Amino acid sequence: MSKTFNEIVLEHLDEAAKKVNLDPDCYVRMKQPERELKVSIPVRMDDGHVDVFTGYRVQHSTSRGPCKGGIRYHPDVTLDEVKALAMLMTWKCAVVNIPYGGAKGAVRCNPMEMSESELVRLTRRYTVMIMPIIGRQKDIPAPDVGTDEDTMGWMMDTVSMFQGQTVLDMVTGKPVSLGGSLGRREATGRGVMICTLEILKKFGKDISATTVAVQGFGNVGSVAADLLAEKGCKVVAVGDVTGGYYNPKGLDIKGMIEHATKHPFKLLEGYECNGTSRISNEELLTLDVDVLAPCALERQIVKRNAADVRAKFIVAGANGPVSRMAREYFRTKGL
């Protein structure tokens, strides 16, 4: 049976602990999260009946400061996955040396099949249930897969109503009009663009001669594709859950963004354009491009398909899209 995501993340911890000769008293505390909270979220659905959803908030470590981490709405989300992502957040914060620890939250639901008012009620109730352990100096949520700045706005409004005052600092990633940060939405995608350009510079590549494939066309992927195209790269492929879109001469990213904006879930579904053909997401990952930017979910490039990847550079925009085995493989191959 294959390992769970958390088991894999723990292997990384073991590997690192061994390398830095980590104090056992410290190691044993880092192996598991400080708090795992699981909550029942009764929601009256639009048809009048009550559904009870399951929500999580896992806080891995508060040793370096308050926790920080996104909230995921996904039908297949598991506690195992949330624990793994919370631990990764601790490491991310530590690596960039900001005074925060790692957390992650999730609700097991399918936001694509729920109405906005159902999502509002779900989010408000979930917020109430985890309220005792979040806050500016405790744990600060943020958007993740399946949630966005509206979700954060609903969370902020719930906390503000409950406290009878405006509470801006209990969540990041909220709408700019409610005090969110300018540039926040594009930050991850912009990071992908900046890293890509830095790599090209380091290896003396010509930007305008560089071909790019981007997996994912949400907040991260669409911005990364857009900014890379603006900088002169030839973005030849992008994809989302509706499949991949390929144009060897470069895609019309701005047009694709405009198309997705009109789609109820901001998908590329139905996008057509001269010169642009459809490919599968699997094909996208193995295109013969200079740069492959996986900007969707974790564990896309794994042992199984690592050998097929033909891109010269992989720039990761998602959380852990390249598995440890795949990295091992690339390392062995001297890549």
Add this chain to the structure above:
Amino acid sequence: MSKTFNEIVLEHLDEAAKKVNLDPDCYVRMKQPERELKVSIPVRMDDGHVDVFTGYRVQHSTSRGPCKGGIRYHPDVTLDEVKALAMLMTWKCAVVNIPYGGAKGAVRCNPMEMSESELVRLTRRYTVMIMPIIGRQKDIPAPDVGTDEDTMGWMMDTVSMFQGQTVLDMVTGKPVSLGGSLGRREATGRGVMICTLEILKKFGKDISATTVAVQGFGNVGSVAADLLAEKGCKVVAVGDVTGGYYNPKGLDIKGMIEHATKHPFKLLEGYECNGTSRISNEELLTLDVDVLAPCALERQIVKRNAADVRAKFIVAGANGPVSRMAREYFRTKGL
């Protein structure tokens, strides 16, 4: 594979829901606890190294008022069991119509192998970790298997120190000298005695001719045995984890209590007395007595041994000592 405790408890819920034609919107909310909190509890052990224990606090329902429920220290405790016990607490409170909901807590540890100072550190840290969700109007812990009034005193002291004031109402079952209730320690055992006498009265039995076997010799069993003997019953058998003790002429309960008091874990280990022989706990349950009072753990009389029980009356002092299958069996037999 046998059912878990929680699965069995859920079967009871299903059965009851069907009988009262429970509103589905209500049923779906009662099926799972409102909150499950799992915490990591790092404790510096007396030898200097750090152990990380796992603790739980499960709140099943706050619909009728704050939660109420014990805290169990046991090496085999599972989340499944804690969830089942929390739900049972909701029902117990509702049945006696007090305005509380059900909760349960636990720490996976072996209190018999830990020093007092380790237990103090464990309890203080566990209290700190669950502090955001407990309190007078939220959830009020109490002692359970493996914890006692000292544990409650440590919890109360931890909360009092953190608040900088004396907080009496966050825990029940604390020492009388710290504001605990008189008679609290003996309450469950006294209840067993009262129920037994009421049953005997109803069925016109002579108290002095009644033989009793008590499983368990802790807070519940020893008090029940003692009070029943005081009232004139012939307590012919008692038992604890060290096995059963049998005297067809009636045991010297006061002497046995005195013996247990001196034992480090208040066990009967090593007790000897003329006329008293040793039996197994399994034998104790099937003795030919008038009253069998299981006062130890849950699920002692189950499908497997129900047919062997010879007692005329079973008076339950533990939480759920008779399984649903066993009850079904007795019902079928017209017992």
Add this chain to the structure above:
Amino acid sequence: MSKTFNEIVLEHLDEAAKKVNLDPDCYVRMKQPERELKVSIPVRMDDGHVDVFTGYRVQHSTSRGPCKGGIRYHPDVTLDEVKALAMLMTWKCAVVNIPYGGAKGAVRCNPMEMSESELVRLTRRYTVMIMPIIGRQKDIPAPDVGTDEDTMGWMMDTVSMFQGQTVLDMVTGKPVSLGGSLGRREATGRGVMICTLEILKKFGKDISATTVAVQGFGNVGSVAADLLAEKGCKVVAVGDVTGGYYNPKGLDIKGMIEHATKHPFKLLEGYECNGTSRISNEELLTLDVDVLAPCALERQIVKRNAADVRAKFIVAGANGPVSRMAREYFRTKGL
């Protein structure tokens, strides 16, 4: 132009102040309430549009302790009326010497034309808006005209949710199942009955020969009528907003209560019975009975109709049903 209710109440204050030679520094503080809070209450109605209702909470005095006073839902409620009622509450509390001051709240709405879910949303939002100034040690609401124990339950639940804990003591008159007091619902009506019997005793009247007319058939009037009938009085007339019901041989009060219970707004509308005829509410007040118990709204017996009242005794179950001019008239007449 006729005087407002508050102007009349202030005249009472002036009169009393003169009699007790009240210190002017004290008098000037008692003339107006300490705080008047007016709030906008946006409510999404069942048809989807938003209505904005106006709510009030007036606190007349906190000199003797926290405030206490009901919450009225009525389409014609005015700030003037709420201020008058708040001041009356101060005096009521002082007269019976309980350590509370007076307050009153209201929402301008017609609860008879709103669905329960609209009323729930209205009540929850109103509670949130006045939350900063209410609470166990500040000001404790209660039911009044147009609100009942359900309203109080919704208020209590709103505060409990906002605090994340069970808050019992922020409201009186809540359902018994949520911690309300036994006998609370019948208390005012029972008081009318007790006062009536005391008066009859004082004046040596025979209970069974006493005829009674009761104005109002809500929480106060129906209980008063029922208990007076139980004690042996002949209740010959009762009335509510649907008019009066008269039977010189005595009404079947229990039957009328049963009838009202089935009515959507608990009214007598459509009640019929052999020997019972319909009269107007105006006629009811001037019946030739021994006891007239006005148990509806304030200012029913006023200058205009005082001379027509034929009852020997008036026992007031409402707040201020007899105007100052009417009392003056009775006094002049030596009544």
Add this chain to the structure above:
Amino acid sequence: MSKTFNEIVLEHLDEAAKKVNLDPDCYVRMKQPERELKVSIPVRMDDGHVDVFTGYRVQHSTSRGPCKGGIRYHPDVTLDEVKALAMLMTWKCAVVNIPYGGAKGAVRCNPMEMSESELVRLTRRYTVMIMPIIGRQKDIPAPDVGTDEDTMGWMMDTVSMFQGQTVLDMVTGKPVSLGGSLGRREATGRGVMICTLEILKKFGKDISATTVAVQGFGNVGSVAADLLAEKGCKVVAVGDVTGGYYNPKGLDIKGMIEHATKHPFKLLEGYECNGTSRISNEELLTLDVDVLAPCALERQIVKRNAADVRAKFIVAGANGPVSRMAREYFRTKGL
């Protein structure tokens, strides 16, 4: 009968709502303030007796963040006026896009006839009465007509004493020595100067050839006059409640400020200077100047006197000094 200030402001809202086709659910919420709090303020006067003053705090909207708005001490202040000003604050904050909503407070009193110690006691008690609804994240007062930085210092000190700690962020416009902002006192007057210069630039006017009349010589008017004179404008007229002062060759503003500073209420009363003659405030508004800067109270240029205004530009330093009718008139005239 003429319209009230609030009625006029509501007409503006209607006009704007029509233009932007405002959602009715939104419009109905913006028409009235969220909260109106009216409080009684008993103050022991210097002669020993108690006066009870009436205070207000109206919060129009918290949709965009905490409320913000001044506190006015004036003998003629009305709730109508405070409501209008609170709504204007919501619009002002929204127009300059800062995350605040609008509020306004007032006490009906004549600060010019009260001693400082009476004002201190009045302010402290008023602060206590509105304390439950103000604060950094709720509603932040500021000075207005009749109040100044000292008033804000007393408010801040009251809140700080009550919390037992220094609370800087509950009020703006406090003394610089207590944490107030540098330049805050002069900000409005400086804005008048900047706007004037921008207008002159846009229309190609020569600054040194520009004549200016300033109505009001308080915090706004005196600073505006002073800075405009510094920049080279010829300030030919200023005025305060003691009337207008006119010098066609330009007034000695610095000298007038010096004079006013020595006056108990900082008025120009008694100011005399060669070449400077006295005019009425009404005359001041209709002087033949290039720029007229009304920096006193609202509604100075109205339908009645609009036709007489001869200034080429009106730069408003007060809140709403030009009425809607007057603006209508100017628009019609093509001005």
Add this chain to the structure above:
Amino acid sequence: MSKTFNEIVLEHLDEAAKKVNLDPDCYVRMKQPERELKVSIPVRMDDGHVDVFTGYRVQHSTSRGPCKGGIRYHPDVTLDEVKALAMLMTWKCAVVNIPYGGAKGAVRCNPMEMSESELVRLTRRYTVMIMPIIGRQKDIPAPDVGTDEDTMGWMMDTVSMFQGQTVLDMVTGKPVSLGGSLGRREATGRGVMICTLEILKKFGKDISATTVAVQGFGNVGSVAADLLAEKGCKVVAVGDVTGGYYNPKGLDIKGMIEHATKHPFKLLEGYECNGTSRISNEELLTLDVDVLAPCALERQIVKRNAADVRAKFIVAGANGPVSRMAREYFRTKGL
């Protein structure tokens, strides 16, 4: 040099610790108070200038629960004395087994030379300064020498105003009209009477033949004298700071109380009555009476005058009126 009060109290502790073989870790913690807070209390006096008074609040022990102890206003009060009295309070609470620890407060001032308004301002400011460490679950003040129920009312009002709600439970000994306990004022004096009667009963003495001298005529002494006289004792002498009053046939206690009530400081000054002569306080202590009840201050019967005491029984109504040396002397003499 003579020992300080605290040194003497510490000797008692040493003596007791030796007798019960007190654990040194415990002893060392009981030797000094947990917290000593000294505060400066600036008060604007009636003549306009500011005096700065010194206040104390000493908390000796919170081991058994919140602290409890009076507040003394006296011109000669010292920190040493306050520490001693705080420790005595710990012992008093422990001896009667109530779950409180000991505290004591004081302000160095002469309440007899201050106006009521000065005392109000002093008390309010003192309350504010010690507010962080007092409260229902922390430390609960009470009246003592120089303070009374009015002082407690001012303290309660200060805390209530600061919290914006009625706070009854932060002080005992407040006026009955503000929630104080019935019988509280007379409690200590009644205790003196009860103890006296119990002693007389034990030694078979005839009440009506018993002569009594009471030192002190404040809350304790006047009540003790009054109740003892009511029970039939012959109270032959009482005294206050104005000296002693002696009548071998029994004093008219009710008349003396009436006299004192009219005195500005409730003293006996100027009391005259046939048969009643004046004696010194020193003489009072050595009268040949059956019972001597010292109900004034600590350390009245000391080594110096112990041999002169002729009373058969001493019933102490003050805190520590008999010194350790005096008790030693009586013990040696076999008394």
Add this chain to the structure above:
Amino acid sequence: MSKTFNEIVLEHLDEAAKKVNLDPDCYVRMKQPERELKVSIPVRMDDGHVDVFTGYRVQHSTSRGPCKGGIRYHPDVTLDEVKALAMLMTWKCAVVNIPYGGAKGAVRCNPMEMSESELVRLTRRYTVMIMPIIGRQKDIPAPDVGTDEDTMGWMMDTVSMFQGQTVLDMVTGKPVSLGGSLGRREATGRGVMICTLEILKKFGKDISATTVAVQGFGNVGSVAADLLAEKGCKVVAVGDVTGGYYNPKGLDIKGMIEHATKHPFKLLEGYECNGTSRISNEELLTLDVDVLAPCALERQIVKRNAADVRAKFIVAGANGPVSRMAREYFRTKGL
């Protein structure tokens, strides 16, 4: 008998008050601290027994904002000294015009003879005891003699644990990794260097020809010496509690720092170097150097040794190292 430190500081206050003609109402409030808190700190020592230490926190003034001041661990610390230092902090904050008042804390203990775990327990308990009066808006501790950034980290962690959240702003001088300020540790020493260079510039001295003696080699002295050497001065003498070190050609400051870093208490003990001889601390103060920088404790240059000081400039890095008499002496001498 010589004056206490506080008496001397009060003399400075008197002198200053006279010069600025200070309002007596203000003066009388500045003469004594607002609050003096003395606490008992029981600590279980490593050998198992309990020691009770005495701690202080004195808050001199909150008139200009929250208090600010260090915490000193020293075996000889007295309340008198802590009061004096608290008052000096008020003046320091006022002189540099930051909105803070002065405070000081201390624990009477010898940190050099305690293990780290004992110090941790001492600091945690001391923090708990003073917690009610410290905090971001009340009083913010900092390191002083005998405490360092670790001590502040322990204090911050204690407060954070008690509040259940990360509390950064309750202490300054914490480790950079826990949110401390960059450059904080070196700030005082750097100030000494900057002042020295400014003086040299003003008097036209050549930096490279300037000789310097630094008393103290802790956080202040070692940094001052190091930076002055870096800037080109010839640092010929430094000293700490182990005595003075002298090299007329200039010391190797970096080498000395390296040596001290390895010493358990960061002392120079055992430092040896060619050309460097040992002198006494007394000799150090009287060396013939250009600049003498006393960077150790208060009152080093006093009446007794002032005449012997040969340095041309004294730059004070400690709190009050030059006594008032010494300054008087220098002034008289025209220095």
